[in-house]
Amino acid sequence: MQMNTNNASSEVPATAQPFAVRIHPVDYRSAQDAADVGVLLDLYARDPMGGGEALDVDVLLRLCGDLARRSDAFSFIACVDAPQRQAIGLINCFEGYSTFKARPLLNVHDLIVHPLYRGAGVGHALLGAAYDLARSRGCCKLTLEVLSGNAVAMRSYARFGFTNYQLDPAAGQAVLMQKWL
16 A cells, blocks of 8 residues: 555645535545545644644554454545546544434544645535434434634534534533543
């Protein structure tokens, strides 16, 4: 599998120019899809909002094989076809379960749009694919996490209909925490 982060061309249509975006489910066993997932996820990891560091080559080589073995993993790629096929966006989702609703939920774990295509509706198209998948699977909600300093993403998610999670306003909003193992 080739993991070349230079795969993303710098010759991109200006935002004012219309371009057709095609969204398709990722086939984790497809060499092309696996390469696109690796390139886009590494692009995200290198971005300050993704941590600012490249992913380990071992991670990139194992990722799609690992995801293919999971029945709860779902991804979609956004592509443009002119002048040649180019992957410009990726959404990775995992199905979870809401104990309060006794129904599945779909968590958006990663959402990446190539910087040259941001602001052109690619992220919303990917969220739309996740939304449609969640509805078809009987999910009660979509969830995601976003850094509090990522105001652009937060505004975009709010336009799509996401709100901060809270049960009782007096108890405050949910905060994501982690402990590395």
